[in-house]
Amino acid sequence: MLLWRYDALPLLLMSLMYFVCNRVEYDYYKYHPMSEITSWMEQLVKDHPDVVTIVKYGKTYENKDISLLKIGLNTGKEKKAIWMDCGIHAREWIAPAFCQYFVRQILQTYKTDAKMEAMVKNMDFYVTPVLNIDGYIYSWASNTTRLWRKNRSPGPSDCGCNGTDLNRNFDANWGTVGVSFNCCSQTYPGSKPMSEPEARSVADFLGSRKDSFLCFLTIHSYGQLLLVPYGHPNYTAPNYDELMMVGLGAAEAIWKVHGKNYTVGTSPDVLYANSGSSRDWARLQGIPLTYTFELRDKGTYGFELPEDQIQPTCEEAYSGALHIITYAHDKTFSGAVATSAVTLWTVLLAAGVTGATLM
Amino acid sequence: HSSYRQDTTPLFDTSQLSIASPCTETFNVMATGELNPNHYPARRAAQVVQHYLNTRYGSPFRLIGVQKVHSANAEDVADSGRKYQLELSVKETISNTTENCSAELFFPRGVEQHSPKVQASCEALLKIDTKAQEEALYQEYKRNQSLVSAQNLPDSHGRIAPDMEPFWQLGILASSFIMLNESNENTLYNVAQVANITQLATEDDQLKFDCHTLLHDMVSQEIIHWKLLFTWSPPEGVKVLQMEKLPHRHEQEEPPNTN
Numbered sequence: 001m002l003l004w005r006y007d008a009l010p011l012l013l014m015s016l017m018y019f020v021c022n023r024v025e026y027d028y029y030k031y032h033p034m035s036e037i038t039s040w041m042e043q044l045v046k047d048h049p050d051v052v053t054i055v056k057y058g059k060t061y062e063n064k065d066i067s068l069l070k071i072g073l074n075t076g077k078e079k080k081a082i083w084m085d086c087g088i089h090a091r092e093w094i095a096p097a098f099c100q101y102f103v104r105q106i107l108q109t110y111k112t113d114a115k116m117e118a119m120v121k122n123m124d125f126y127v128t129p130v131l132n133i134d135g136y137i138y139s140w141a142s143n144t145t146r147l148w149r150k151n152r153s154p155g156p157s158d159c160g161c162n163g164t165d166l167n168r169n170f171d172a173n174w175g176t177v178g179v180s181f182n183c184c185s186q187t188y189p190g191s192k193p194m195s196e197p198e199a200r201s202v203a204d205f206l207g208s209r210k211d212s213f214l215c216f217l218t219i220h221s222y223g224q225l226l227l228v229p230y231g232h233p234n235y236t237a238p239n240y241d242e243l244m245m246v247g248l249g250a251a252e253a254i255w256k257v258h259g260k261n262y263t264v265g266t267s268p269d270v271l272y273a274n275s276g277s278s279r280d281w282a283r284l285q286g287i288p289l290t291y292t293f294e295l296r297d298k299g300t301y302g303f304e305l306p307e308d309q310i311q312p313t314c315e316e317a318y319s320g321a322l323h324i325i326t327y328a329h330d331k332t333f334s335g336a337v338a339t340s341a342v343t344l345w346t347v348l349l350a351a352g353v354t355g356a357t358l359m
Numbered sequence: 360h361s362s363y364r365q366d367t368t369p370l371f372d373t374s375q376l377s378i379a380s381p382c383t384e385t386f387n388v389m390a391t392g393e394l395n396p397n398h399y400p401a402r403r404a405a406q407v408v409q410h411y412l413n414t415r416y417g418s419p420f421r422l423i424g425v426q427k428v429h430s431a432n433a434e435d436v437a438d439s440g441r442k443y444q445l446e447l448s449v450k451e452t453i454s455n456t457t458e459n460c461s462a463e464l465f466f467p468r469g470v471e472q473h474s475p476k477v478q479a480s481c482e483a484l485l486k487i488d489t490k491a492q493e494e495a496l497y498q499e500y501k502r503n504q505s506l507v508s509a510q511n512l513p514d515s516h517g518r519i520a521p522d523m524e525p526f527w528q529l530g531i532l533a534s535s536f537i538m539l540n541e542s543n544e545n546t547l548y549n550v551a552q553v554a555n556i557t558q559l560a561t562e563d564d565q566l567k568f569d570c571h572t573l574l575h576d577m578v579s580q581e582i583i584h585w586k587l588l589f590t591w592s593p594p595e596g597v598k599v600l601q602m603e604k605l606p607h608r609h610e611q612e613e614p615p616n617t618n
Contacts (some may be wrong), residue, residue: 031516094559146515147551147573147582184607186580223577261427269398272578299406299549300424300452302575306517 028101029310031093034137037129040100041069049106050074051120058201061153062134066201068134069103072124073084073110073117080332081212082325083287085128085202086219088166088278090135090148091303094295094313095219099129101314103320119329121212131198132166147303149186151198156191159183167220168274169199170281173232178267178274189276202278214328216282216290217321222302223271223294226251226264226320229283231275233268237283240266242267247291252321257316262298267292289328293317389441389544391558392429396579400544403578404443407542408462411477412449412484413535417497418596419525420489422532423481426457437548440467441544458483466544474540493593496525506558510530513552526556526568529597533589534572536599547577554584565590567599569603581607 026040044052053073058066072079086099106125110116130136133151138145150163161184168179175181179189194200206213206252228243237243247264263270265279271294280355283290296305296313306312327337394401407426412423426448433443443464448455462479487544500507512527513519518525530553538548555571570587584605 140515143511143515143554147575149580180579186582263397265397269395269403271399298424299575299577301513301517302549302551304513304515304517304552306513309517 002172003130004021013104024312026100026104027312028104030099030307031097031310032100033140034130034133035098037096038067041067041129044069044103044107051107053320055126055205057205059197060132060134061151061197064133066128066131066133066198068128068205070124070126071106071120072190073121075121078212079124080122080214080329081124081126081209081322082328083126083206083213083215083216083282084219084321085131085278087128087130087136088131088132088198088275089220090150091146092219092221092295093139093303094221094305094310096130096136097310098219098293098295098314098317099127102318103129105318110179115326118333119325123329131202132313133198135163150188151196153190153196155183164188166196166198167218167278168276169194169196170203170276170282172277172284173235173275174229176275177232178272179276185341187274193276199278203281206282206287210285210287213282213285213287213324214289214332216287217293217324218278218291219293219295219317221295221305222297224260224262224296224298225270225292225294226262227267227271227292227294229263229290230280231273231277232268232280233266233273236266238305239288243289243291246289246324249327250291250323253323254316254320257319258312259299260321262294288329289324291324293320370424385499389433390436391433394433394443396428396431398586399547400433401428401443401445403542403544403547403588404433404445405447405462406547406549407442407464407475407539408445408447408460408477408479409449410462410535410539410548411462411479411543412481413532414539414597415479416481416484417528417532417535418489419528419532419591420453420492421484421487422450422452422528423484424452426456429459436465440465441551444591446530449481449484454487456483456487475542477539490593497566497593500558501564506560508555508557509553510555511552512556527553528550529568529589529591530556530570530572532597533568533587533599534574536597537585537587537602538574539574541574545578549575549577551575551582558606559588561590565592 041054045054051073053070054067055070056065056067056189060066084099086095110120132151135148135150138152139148150165152162153164154162165187171193174193175189179187190196194203226247228247251262251264254260267274278292279292294307295317366369390400405428409423409425417423429446431445432442432517433441436442445462448457448459458481460479460481462477465476467473507527512523512530531550534550542548551573553572557569559567559569561567567590572585574583576583586603586605587599588601
């Protein structure tokens with residue numbers, strides 16, 4: 001009898017531990033293949049059914065579903081929104097890693113942080129962890145495909161290469177600068193604007209909702225840059241000053257985390273001229289605050305950023321993104337609060353001056 | 360000055376555009392005079408200085424990177440090219456020391472592609488003492504019966520085995536000769552990956568390597584494959600014997616099992 005009890009105890013403990021530990025914590029500081037990202041998304045909906053839903057909004061060339069996570073406290077009315085997409089370019093693995101981290105942060109902080117709670121109440125966050133799914137999967141296939149950039153649609157019939165650069169395919173000054181019409185080129189913009197299903201998916205989803213969106217953030221690597229519209233050197237966004245001011249604020253927030261410098265400016269100023277980018281398209285739709293994030297590093301590891309840099313990169317980028325999102329939110333929602341505060345002070349001051357009592 | 364399509368109504372809402380005016384500079388005209396140190400012309404020139412410094416001062420234990428451009432100036436030199444002057448700070452990545460340097464570059468223009476000419480003085484970089492480490496590395500691989508061979512530095516996840524790091528650095532150093540040669544005002548090169556570095560047997564006192572390197576040009580976003588044959592020893596540094604650009608690989612030719 002005693003022997004049985006001693007035998008049973010470790011078994012019991014092991015079973016208990018297995019039960020508890022079977023739900024392995026998702027490792028946000030490792031790169032995940034597409035299948036794991038999809039499972040993670042599904043698990044999030046199970047874990048946070050009141051705040052998270054999955055929206056399938058299109059199909060890739062290879063007919064895979066393009067999905068986003070919609071995060072928000074449902075108030076039942078059409079809400080203002082924030083857009084974030086990652087992984088337009090397959091080889092930029094740190095970008096999908098950041099989208100996943102970003103979602104985790106929102107879900108971890110909205111219950112305890114009053115500001116985040118307010119933002120999640122007032123706005124919906126639409127996050128696409130991997131936009132170019134076919135390309136991302138291809139970049140995981142072998143050592144020789146790791147540095148693939150484009151999607152996986154076939155080139156023109158007389159072309160020996162495939163793939164279109166999705167970030168040159170949007171209908172925004174399409175095909176004018178920063179592209180090569182050689183279909184083997186990494187910046188091949190496609191046969192025509194929005195020829196690619198992945199680009200059309202974004203446009204179709206956002207097109208009907210564009211007035212709701214305050215902010216459009218598209219995440220890339222590498223270079224440590226925050227890029228504002230437009231990619232064409234002859235065009236300036238009407239709110240360029242605001243974009244720069246908020247961008248510089250974001251860069252400062254980034255620097256405060258781990259001391260990394262991110263340069264802020266238009267593409268033609270700080271990187272190169274380009275056309276057909278998702279950011280430019282979003283700005284042309286009227287979404288006021290649109291930014292391209294180019295995450296770490298500056299070329300030492302480039303696209304193959306070591307996993308031990310995932311955490312610091314995500315932490316600093318989160319700080320930067322939050323700065324922009326908070327600005328967008330406060331501009332839209334704190335106006336009422338500010339007005340009533342002004343009114344209150346005016347009344348108090350007036351009462352003070354006249355000596356009138358308020359009671 | 361605008362480039363609206365002539366045939367149809369604009370495909371986008373023009374109220375979201377305000378045309379920069381006057382649009383006197385087309386995007387083909389390079390900035391001249393004092394340059395904004397944060398803008399790309401200064402950044403690209405600084406990268407060329409980085410490649411030059413690595414060819415001159417680099418070692419498996421001394422790798423130089425641009426930290427920040429403080430000031431930059433560019434001027435045309437008749438019809439022969441453009442001259443840049445830079446004040447920049449560079450960082451040695453292993454010792455984490457920073458130094459301010461001055462550099463002068465000349466990008467020649469002409470029918471034939473010429474390499475840029477660089478003059479830069481960063482003598483403090485030489486003061487970083489790597490002699491002991493270099494000698495230890497040299498002795499280990501000179502004496503070793505088997506010849507070292509490494510692939511995918513870094514690998515897909517950014518990993519490099521610690522004892523392979525010096526070979527990654529050597530690959531980058533040797534690649535710097537190519538990147539320096541190939542640079543112009545419309546390129547920005549980094550080493551994307553040292554795909555293969557294999558030690559070859561030698562009769563003399565040099566270590567000799569065959570190297571396949573993947574360069575990333577930020578401006579075109581292309582990955583360019585190069586093969587190199589080079590030697591290294593502590594006193595001689597890196598000497599490139601042969602370099603060859605490999606043809607553009609069409610990914611279509613290698614269909615992998617994507618599931």
